[in-house]
Amino acid sequence: MIKEKCFHCGNDCGSKPVVYDSKCFCCNGCKTVYQIFNENDLTCYYDLENNPGKIPEEINGKYNYLDDDKIVEKLYDFKDDASSVITFYIPHIHCSSCIWILENLNKLNPSINSSQVNFPKKEVRVTFNSTTITLKKVVELLSSIGYEPLISLEDATVSKRKIDRTLIYKLGVAGFAFGNIMLLSFPEYFQSDEYWLDRYKPLFRLLIFVMVIPVVFYSASEYFVSAYKGLKHKILNIDVPIVLGIVVLFLRSAYEIFFNIGQGYFDSLAGFVFFLLLGKIFQQQTYSFLSFERDYKSYFPVAVTKIDKDKKEINVAIYDVKKGDRLLIRDKELIPADGILIAGNAEIDYSFVTGESLPVNKNSGDKLFAGGKQLSGAIEMEILQTVSQSYLTQLWSNDVFNTTKTSGIKTLTDSISKRFTIIVLVIAFLAGLYWYFVDVKMVANVVTAVLIVACPCALALSAPFALGNMLRIFGRQKLYLKNVDVIENLSKIDTVIFDKTGTITNSKAKISYQGEPLSTHENVAIKSVLRSSNHPLSRMLYEDIQEEGIEEVSDFKQVIGKGIEGKVNDLTIKIGSAQFVDIAPENSLQTRSYISIGGKVKGNFIFENSYRKGLDVLFNQLKDDFELGILSGDNDGEKEQLQLMLPDNATLIFNKKPADKLKYIKDLQDQGKNVLMIGDGLNDAGALVQSNVGLVVSENINVFSPASDGIVDATHFEFLPKFLKLSKQTLNIIKMSFIVSILYNFIGMLFAVTGNLSPIVAAILMPLSSITIVIFVTLGTNLIAHKK
Amino acid sequence: MDIIFVMIAVSILIAVVFFILFIKSVKSGQYDDMYTPSVRMLFEDEFVSEVPKEQKSTSKSINQNQ
Incomplete structure (x- = not known):
């Protein structure tokens, strides 16, 4: 076939x-x-x-709330009487066809004026005529062609962030000035006393001076601010010697030019700032299609359907949901707050919250927790807690979420620069003292020359380029980090804590069969019936049955929340819960699907979580260098199994609430440990933020991840020891490059203390040292990455 | 040699013009999305979209090869 x-x-x-x-x-x-x-x-x-x-997904009624102007007001980028502009995030955008069709929306509906795709961000910006088409209709149009936008609570609460382009402007200014100043300084380097050169010298110098002003006061402004902040907190960060160098370069060169002593070091100054900004841009590698700042707001809907006393359905904004309200949760909708199931077949998928991939059945009267996704048909529930007070969401009221993590962490560069600055100042002072007794006129000259040449250009460049390059290498190996600081934090880790469900277990369940053996023919029949069902368990089982071939199914029926049945060759096949196949339900925690063929129960399929491939190898590789631990929200049913894989000193902790996880990590840190937390669900969000580095394991990086420092693709999870090793080695490379850079400074210093630092020496030495460092760290990081 | 004044002025002026163009292009958002335009420019321009709709139902096979 x-x-x-x-x-x-x-x-x-x-x-x-x-x-x-x-x-x-x-x-x-x-x-x-x-x-x-x-x-x-x-x-x-x-x-x-x-x-x-x-x-395309079924959407009937799902977007009714979009007709309520008050609720959707904040979703718009721009809106006036005639036209509206709105940006949708559409996870399905993945190829050039997507770009093409989404940019041709106006052909599907003439009320849409234009649409523009931003592919890396998976966004489409739609301009439409709001007098002839409503927002709801636009969203329904997109959904009907399979491009359902994801509209979350975050879109409605966070004001749209503006793109910050200042760094590009600053780099542009510095680059422009650097090139032109270089050109204008060149004639003087040859020091020929030609008539025409002497004549134009003042003009050249004036032009150079005019061009260097924006470089110092605009392009380099960030360094002034940062150095000031550092000094205020009594920290000698790397920006202090940088600013010292810039100021001295600028003042001495201005002095030389205006008193017609020499041509100054303006070209070196502009080049210096240009290279620094270049490094800054380089380390700013961002993965715009990923978001590292997500909290529950990115997944919760903007509005829900409330059933009022007269059984009428009304849309309410999610923050207006009150205790005692009755909500209608449709198929594939999220439960926004804790409550009790009133009516309907609840089958809740808590994978957002716990990472558990198998849905849970609930009966009326059972408690439902916020964050679960209803899978089979509509249900009614009564709210017990408001959205922000729910079991899951109250986690975000913890202070950890309001403080930025990087503050207070001293980077390697900063700790080196402290000693560096002190040494430079001492040398400048000693050299000045020496010349004071030899030749007083030379003192200012030598002191400024020392400060100029000690300008830590190479020192400041090595970390951005090494870390920036490593960030890209990690990206190619499917580890996406938020920024370069994470690499440095990773290198300091000594304790690794794993979440259990979804992190070290697969989202694909291990399926085993028990009961009367099934023939090939029966397996094919079961597979054929399963094919018509969209239920996650059916899909998993369908993929698990190896037999090829599909037979015709008649009388297919899907009983929501119970099971499916169909006729193959006049044999009725039923797949579903124990109740569905008319036997007494067994008391077990496992998820099972019973099979009945021709009215006779044959047996059942058991769905179990399986551990990720290579997990024991991974634990083995890590156990020598790190303390390991498991921190799970589940019961301790798998404790013994895990103990076999983990080293003896590993800690295994079960039954932890989201807030407990956070506290556990904090306790470890109070003991002086640097903790790497690896999790996946929203229930790990607190622990991920609290830990020194929080990594998220994700099966599909585009769909879901809580706030974290990095996202690792589940297929590359086993490379974790390698990632940790690489970050350590990157830091070693930076340390090596510091030695090279100090060597250059030493050579420059020899010129400076002897009073021989001419502009041309500075103009050669500074870019040369910068370029050497950049090449050194780039080659170095590439080399360690390619080594196994 | 006074020509050098003019030449310097012209060269700086040209540089400034390019600089302004650069700032303008950044401001217009040209560097915000570095990927999509590279795909967009490869799409066919569709002059045929004005063809009346009836034609389609009679000549589906042609349409497929469009």
């Missing part, structure tokens, strides 16, 4: 594809999207990439 792939989404079509326009589709949803595109001359969508689409 030839496997036919869906023309729209690329899924397997099975033996009964939906055929339309002589093309195969896996379902009616995909066919409908094709129809829409076909009718609007947009089939080019399928020419750019093969099977670029996604099955």
Whole structure:
């Protein structure tokens, strides 16, 4: 049998594809999207990439709240009477077809004026005519073609951040000045006493002076601020010697020019600032498609449906939900606050919260916790706690979330620069003292020359380039870090704490079967029935059954929250809960699916969490250098299994609430430990923020991750020991480069203390040292990364 | 040699013009998204979009090759 792939989404079509326009589709949803595109001359969508689409989700009623102006007010970028501009985040954006179709939205609906995609951010900015189309209609249009935007509470509460481009401006100014000053300084370097040169010298020097002013007062302004802040807190950070160098360079050069003594060191000054800013830009590698600042707001909806006393459905903003309110939670919607299930079949997926991939069944009267996602049909619930008071969300009231982590951490560069600054000042003083007795006129000359040449250009560049390059190398190996400081913190780690569910376990469950053995034929029949169901357990089981081939299923029925049934070759096949196949439910914590064929119960499939591949190897590699621990919110059912894999001194802690996790990490830190927390769910969010470095393991980096310092792709989880080793080695490379840089400073110092530092020496020495350092650290980091 | 005044003035002026253009392009957001434009420019310009719609239902096979 030839496997036919869906023309729209690329899924397997099975033996009964939906055929339309002589093309195969896996379902009616995909066919409908094709129809829409076909009718609007947009089939080019399928020419750019093969099977670029996604099955559109059911959305009936989900976006009703978008008609409420008060709730959606903050979602707009801009809005007036005639037109509105709004930016949507659409996770599905992944290829050039996506860009093409989303930028041609105006062909689907003429009320949309224009749309522009920002691919790295997975955003589309839509301008539409608000008199002829509502926001709800726009969102429904996007959803109907498989590009459902993610509208979260965060969009409605956080004011849109402006893009900060100052650094680019500053670099532009410095680069412009550097190039032109270089050009104008050049003639004087040859020191020929030509007539024309003497004549134009004043003009050249004046032009240079004019150009250097914005470099010092605009481009370098950040360094002044930072040095001032450092001094105020009595810290000699790297910016102090930098500013000292800039000020001395500027004053001495200005003095030389205005008293016609020499040409000054303005070219070195501009080059110095230019290189510094270049380093700053280089270490600013950002992954714009990832967000490291997410909290529960990024996942919670903007509004929910409330059922009032007269059984009428009204939309309320999420912060207006009060205790005692009755809410309607539709299929695939999130539970916004803690409450009690009143009616309906609740099947809650808590993977956002705990990382647990298997959904949990709840009966009416059971407690539901905020953050769970309802999977089967609509339910009604009564609220017990407001949104901010719920079990999960109250975690964010902890102070940890309001303080920035990096403050107070002393970087390697800063600790070196402290000694460096003191030494330089001592040398300048001693050299000045010496010349005071030899030749008083030379004192100012020598002291300023020492300060100029000691300007820690190379020193300041080595960390940004080494760390920035490492950040990129990590990115290629699917470890995405928030910024370069994280690498430095990683190198200091001595304790590694893992969350259990979702972090060291797979999201794919291990499925085992017990009962009467199934024949190949029966397996195929079961698989065929499973194919029609969208339930996560069905999908997992479907992928787990190895037998090939699909048979025709008739009388397919899906009983929400119970199971599915269908007829294959006149045999009724039932898959579902114990109740569904009419046997007494067994008392067990495991998730099971029972199989009944022709009215006879055959056995059941057991879904179990399985540990990630290579986990024992990983623990083994880490155990010598780090203290290990497991910190789980689950019960201790797997304790013995874990103890086998972990070294004897590892701590295993179970049954911890989100706030307890945070406290546990804090206690470890109070004992003087540097903790790396590895988690995945929102319940780890507190621990991740509190720890020295918080990493998130994610199966799909685009979809979900709580606030953290870094995100590691689950497929590369086993490389964790390598990542830790690499960060340590990067710091070693920086230390080595400091030696090189100090060597250069030493050579420069020889020129300076003897009073021989001419502008041309400075102009050669400073860029040369910078470039050497940059090459050294870049090659060094690449080398250690390629070494196994 | 007074020509050098003019030459310096012209060269600085040209540099300043480019500098202003650079600032303008940054301001307009040209450097905010470095990827999408590289894909966008490869899309075909569609002059055919004004073709009346009836044509399509009769000649689907042609449409597919569009």
